[in-house]
Amino acid sequence: xxxxxxxxxxxxxxxxxxxxxxxxxxxxxxxxxxxxxxxxxxxxxxxxxxxxxxxxxxxxxxxxxxxxxxxxxxxxxxxxxxxxxxxxxxxxxxx
Ligand SMILES: [Zn+2]
Ligand SMILES: [Zn+2]
Ligand SMILES: [Zn+2]
Numbered sequence: 001x002x003x004x005x006x007x008x009x010x011x012x013x014x015x016x017x018x019x020x021x022x023x024x025x026x027x028x029x030x031x032x033x034x035x036x037x038x039x040x041x042x043x044x045x046x047x048x049x050x051x052x053x054x055x056x057x058x059x060x061x062x063x064x065x066x067x068x069x070x071x072x073x074x075x076x077x078x079x080x081x082x083x084x085x086x087x088x089x090x091x092x093x094x095x
Pocket of ligand 1: 008060061
């Protein structure tokens with residue numbers, strides 16, 4: 001199974017990611033937890049279909065479902081954040 005490169009937890013069993021704030025070039029992004037999306041309405045106890053966190057928990061970074069708290073679009077695609085490559089680079093350096 002996959003391990004989150006940011007919180008280093010097993011994604012299938014972790015309740016939430018522990019990285020609450022993401023640095024942006026223009027400031028910081030306070031992340032939206034699973035269940036606060038405009039296009040998703042999880043049932044009680046339903047894990048995120050992509051990253052498997054529990055409702056109310058932060059998505060693991062890079063989750064398809066997470067919405068950008070800044071612009072409201074899909075965080076992976078909205079362009080506010082282009083740090084994913086850097087996150088992976090850091091992970092490789094630490095490994
Ligand atoms: Zn995580
Ligand atoms: Zn998710
Ligand atoms: Zn955005």
